[in-house]
Amino acid sequence: MKKPEEILEYLNQKFGEDQLTLERGDIGEPWILVPASMIRDLSKFLRDDSELRFDMLMCLSGLHYLKEEELGVVYHLHSTKLDHYVTLKVRVPVEEPEVPSVESIWKTADWHEREAWDMVGVVFDKHPNLKRILLPDDWIGHPLRKDYVQQEFYQGIPTGE
């Protein structure tokens, strides 16, 4: 059972010293900031390594940071065998929101990534079926962005009052 600091040290030995950083807010739990290009290899290592064994992806969420003009993806991982947790965060610019998909590693990510694409607009690379899941296919815009403006009519039906 490892704490987040120990997990970061272990990962630094394998991936090099300055790729990953441990951050924390004023309250709540700490997280590891991961560059977008590394996330797929890192996830495979996290799942398969015998000291880490993160076999369950609990949750994957998409976020929009308006001030920094970035989109973020948060991964919460848990190991059922060794009973430890870790949180990973990835941030990408709004103009090029591409993040490698982890669907081949944890199958739960399939629908979670489709939802992140639908709500926030993160494009997941090599996802087998990246289509809208909650909203209709011809909806315009990504609603959970902070600067989203609702469309006035949808197929002739007023969306407002």
Added chain:
Amino acid sequence: MGMLDKKYHDSNIIIVGLESALNWARKNSLWYEQFGLACCAIEMMATAASRYDFDRFGIIPRSSPRQADVMIVAGTVTMKMASRIERLYEQMSEPRYVISMGSCSNCGGPYWEHGYHVLKGVDKVIPVDVYVPGCPPRPEALLEGFLKLQEKITGETIIVKKNEADKKPETA
């Protein structure tokens, strides 16, 4: 109509207007189409269960719109679902009625302000006869909605075909 058969016990002839007889038959066997969308569907199921029995009024659930008289829109209607509701309404054969159950299908409910995907009231796509307020409405409130619908049916006529736009909705 209740005690008439006791009065004319030796000749089984009762004279009554055709419209009253038809309306009496129709209002006491309203078959509803199971169209539960969200939380109000659970209250609709509870009304159909043993404590607040629907069956004593002659109301039974049917799965297909073609076999139903009344459609209870129970729950939030979203934009994705709106075109399907229209299609289901068109598949019902006349005379057909719609009861809008719950705040969400009356006017958008708690999602009226920022709900981008919520239709603010099902009457934007189909004409509604009775509105039952509540979030969710109690089973007794839904039963009162049906009683109001029965009152409305009693006053209907088969001679003059009413325009759908003339139908005035009643609130329970």
Added chain:
Amino acid sequence: MVEILDNIDQREMVINMGPQHPSTHGVLRLELVLDGEIIKKVTPNIGYLHRCFEKYAEQMDDYSKVIPYTDRMDYVSAINQEHGYVLAMERLLEIDVPERVEYIRVIMAELQRIASHLLGIGAFGLDLGAFTPFLYCFTEREKILDIFERTTGARLLYNYMAVGGLMKDVHPEFKTDTADFLKTFRPKIKELNDLLSYNDIFIKRTANIGVLPKQVAINYGASGPVLRGSGVQWDLRKNDPYSIYEKFDFEIPVGMGEMGTLGDCWDRYIVRVREMEQSLRIIEQALDGLPEEGDVTEAVPKRIRPKNGSIYTRSESPRGELGYYIESNNSASPYRVKARAPSFVHLGMLPAISKGSLIADLVAIVGSIDIVLGEVDR
């Protein structure tokens, strides 16, 4: 969207099990590719009940105004949804909750678990054609809803919990009402077993159907009765305890492949029935230990304005692991609230476990996973 396909097999047929269907537990659309009656591919289409919960959470000007919206996500077990959210807020703000509040929360959560399983079992029987167990289950559920109505004022969507406590204290006869209910409910479980669980027709329709192997379940992120039905002893109340669940003595029923293969529909169903018995044990112990004195609103903060930070908490709802990810940025309204709903994850597994089954078996599989579309779509 129209696609022209050139090389499809002549015998295949694409059929729609549409949003309005008596057996799909809500507005779910399943696209089936069939070879006769055997299913070759299932594609669930969801989003017909997407009610913008996460956008609402960002627009509300207070963290506690989000609680009525969490109720409406999984409307069958509303108290458990509220419990998860207030748990996440209390961990973020590091508030200590009085003991009386914790005991009352546990009693309400377990009562709601029993009510939710009764509805799940009743609807499952109804899908397979058994109407009587549905009526029996609903009669018992009405007794639980009576207790809730006397305490909170509402039958289905309560808005009872607050960050740091409860809205108001329980009504004076709460202990006697709950104790009476416990006395009358135990024999009903036996009645339910006689009616449905060991009925030959029910066993023939659910055993060996929809088998979910253990590794597939963990990889797909299954939790709750679905994971326990595949033989994995995993319950968040014991493995990752929250609130005061460590004080109680109860067991975790798992599926054992009694009637067919391990991980089939019957296993998932019987795990739910046995969980109801364990919930009764927890409620009895909680009623014994309930402190008499204590103000339930004393730890509720007047203003909630957390600093920058984020947290993910999970709790055991009747359907599985319910998780809340909350990110705050030093203002009175949340920056991001994400609800990780168990039914969303379980529905993603449906294409994998229903290959090669008949349409009637698909109805049994969807019923045994026990989804609620409100939390799938949020």
